[in-house]
Amino acid sequence: MIELRDLHKSFGDKKVLQGVNLTIPKGESMVVIGGSGTGKSVLIKCILGLVPPSSGVILLDGEDVAKAERDAFLARFGMLFQGGALFDSLSVWQNVSFRLLRGSLKRPKAEAREIAIDKLRRVGLSPEVADLYPAELSGGMQKRVGLARAIAAEPEIIFFDEPTTGLDPIMAGVINELIREIVTEMGATAMTITHDMTSVRAIADKVAMLHDGMIQWTGPVGEMDNSGDPYLDQFIHGRAEGPIESVR
Amino acid sequence: MNLAATFLARIGAPVLAFLAAIGRVAIYAAEAISHIARPPFYFKEFVQSVISIGYFSLPVVGLTAIFTGGALALQIYAGGSRFSAEAVVPQIVAIGMVRELGPVLVGLMIAARVTSSIAAEIATMKVTEQIDALVTLSTHPMKYLTVPRVLAALIVVPLLVGLGDIIGVMGGFLVGTKQLGFNPTTYMKNTIDFLEAPDVWSSLAKGAVFGFIAALMGCYYGMQAGRGAQGVGRATKSSVEAAAVLILAANFVLTSLFFST
Ligand SMILES: Nc1ncnc2c1ncn2[C@@H]1O[C@H](COP(=O)(O)OP(=O)(O)OP(=O)(O)O)[C@@H](O)[C@H]1O
Ligand SMILES: [Mg+2]
Numbered sequence: 021m022i023e024l025r026d027l028h029k030s031f032g033d034k035k036v037l038q039g040v041n042l043t044i045p046k047g048e049s050m051v052v053i054g055g056s057g058t059g060k061s062v063l064i065k066c067i068l069g070l071v072p073p074s075s076g077v078i079l080l081d082g083e084d085v086a087k088a089e090r091d092a093f094l095a096r097f098g099m100l101f102q103g104g105a106l107f108d109s110l111s112v113w114q115n116v117s118f119r120l121l122r123g124s125l126k127r128p129k130a131e132a133r134e135i136a137i138d139k140l141r142r143v144g145l146s147p148e149v150a151d152l153y154p155a156e157l158s159g160g161m162q163k164r165v166g167l168a169r170a171i172a173a174e175p176e177i178i179f180f181d182e183p184t185t186g187l188d189p190i191m192a193g194v195i196n197e198l199i200r201e202i203v204t205e206m207g208a209t210a211m212t213i214t215h216d217m218t219s220v221r222a223i224a225d226k227v228a229m230l231h232d233g234m235i236q237w238t239g240p241v242g243e244m245d246n247s248g249d250p251y252l253d254q255f256i257h258g259r260a261e262g263p264i265e266s267v268r
Numbered sequence: 269m270n271l272a273a274t275f276l277a278r279i280g281a282p283v284l285a286f287l288a289a290i291g292r293v294a295i296y297a298a299e300a301i302s303h304i305a306r307p308p309f310y311f312k313e314f315v316q317s318v319i320s321i322g323y324f325s326l327p328v329v330g331l332t333a334i335f336t337g338g339a340l341a342l343q344i345y346a347g348g349s350r351f352s353a354e355a356v357v358p359q360i361v362a363i364g365m366v367r368e369l370g371p372v373l374v375g376l377m378i379a380a381r382v383t384s385s386i387a388a389e390i391a392t393m394k395v396t397e398q399i400d401a402l403v404t405l406s407t408h409p410m411k412y413l414t415v416p417r418v419l420a421a422l423i424v425v426p427l428l429v430g431l432g433d434i435i436g437v438m439g440g441f442l443v444g445t446k447q448l449g450f451n452p453t454t455y456m457k458n459t460i461d462f463l464e465a466p467d468v469w470s471s472l473a474k475g476a477v478f479g480f481i482a483a484l485m486g487c488y489y490g491m492q493a494g495r496g497a498q499g500v501g502r503a504t505k506s507s508v509e510a511a512a513v514l515i516l517a518a519n520f521v522l523t524s525l526f527f528s529t
Contacts, residue, residue: 070400094406105401
């Protein structure tokens with residue numbers, strides 16, 4: 021379980037997070053939605069400790085993340101970055117099994133490659149892709165390699181930053197199903213950021229909407245459509261008119 | 269009063285910023301050194317760095333050294349002939365190359381070639397979130413990126429300097445014997461008899477220090493890069509500037525340590 025308590029983050033004068041309170045129960049799929057630039061990616065990076073929060077507390081299974089042993093903490097997480105963040109000096113399969121080729125999870129090269137090819141298949145990529153380099157792939161393919169890398173070591177908690185943007189509708193469907201599977205079959209806890217409402221409905225157990233640096237609304241996905249929250253309504257129906265300003 | 273305060277602030281702020289920058293670099297250097305000794309050590313990355321820093325720098329080092337040695341011989345001959353001291357060409361070329369020009373020129377070439385490419389590569393990784401990705405994959409950027417490069421430069425640059433010294437002396441030898449009429453055997457003998465062990469050791473020691481500076485500055489500015497393509501450009505420029513200046517400053521300090529008696 022991940023708990024965020026009164027999380028603040030500013031870059032200089034720019035206030036991005038202004039008191040985020042959110043609980044992500046173990047084994048559930050939380051989807052975070054919100055306008056572009058509201059700080060969704062920053063939120064995930066704060067939890068992972070990639071960006072130090074200005075104030076507030078992050079608890080993982082009741083323990084303060086700031087005091088946790090870094091390596092053991094990170095070993096529990098997988099992360100898909102919004103831009104893929106593949107290592108361009110390594111081939112695709114070496115990217116996917118990066119964690120399995122060194123450190124505490126190290127295994128024989130052949131086995132690591134097997135696992136990489138299996139994970140690539142799960143994100144809809146053929147084994148031929150394994151020996152290419154990231155620069156030789158399309159944007160959507162890079163995204164899927166990033167996804168394969170995030171799940172390669174079968175982490176307990178996985179963050180997906182816009183897993184389906186840049187994918188065709190069929191591939192987006194495959195990825196939505198995969199994320200759902202990871203949560204239901206492997207029992208992983210997932211936090212997904214997306215703008216794609218089809219994705220939200222396919223992936224989420226719970227939904228949280230970030231607006232103005234705070235959680236504007238959170239609840240089960242089933243209650244999303246009749247929440248009575250004007251911000252959420254405007255967002256899920258994609259209306260230009262409403263309480264959310266269109267120039268931000 | 270007000271004017272004086274403004275004036276002092278004008279001077280004070282950059283001085284403080286400069287000192288703070290030196291402090292940050294020193295802390296980074298100490299951290300890098302402390303990580304060299306602690307596992308894990310990424311051997312494959314180290315070997316790759318040795319090849320890219322050492323092997324691929326050979327042409328540029330060789331060319332720089334041979335032309336410099338040749339020019340040095342011509343200058344010393346021309347200068348020496350003003351007081352009939354043309355005969356000292358082999359000795360002065362040897363001392364000039366080995367003690368100063370070899371290490372300094374190789375150091376500067378490494379700053380141009382290696383520092384810039386390290387900084388650009390690491391800055392690009394920073395800007396495209398690859399450094400963040402490394403961290404989430406439980407890999408310490410300092411160990412995976414900085415240590416292999418710094419250690420490789422520390423070991424390989426002295427060898428490049430040694431090679432540069434030899435090629436520089438050979439450049440002088442070629443010009444001396446082909447153009448200035450020196451006898452090859454005497455030229456070689458004069459060179460070898462004149463050089464002393466401390467000349468050579470100091471040369472290699474300078475190489476190690478310059479290699480360390482060059483790789484460290486590349487890594488440091490790469491990791492500090494701001495956002496976007498502009499961030500990469502700035503990191504690269506600053507890293508080469510800092511490496512070149514620090515190499516020249518370190519050279520002065522080392523020369524006065526080794527040779528001022
Ligand atoms: N390292 C940083 N330095 C300065 N500002 C930053 C930094 N990272 C993010 N920001 C700012 O924080 C705000 C939130 O950024 P973030 O990337 O979290 O947005 P987002 O909600 O993920 O948007 P999108 O849906 O477009 O990905 C932006 O205004 C951005 O400019
Ligand atoms: Mg984002």
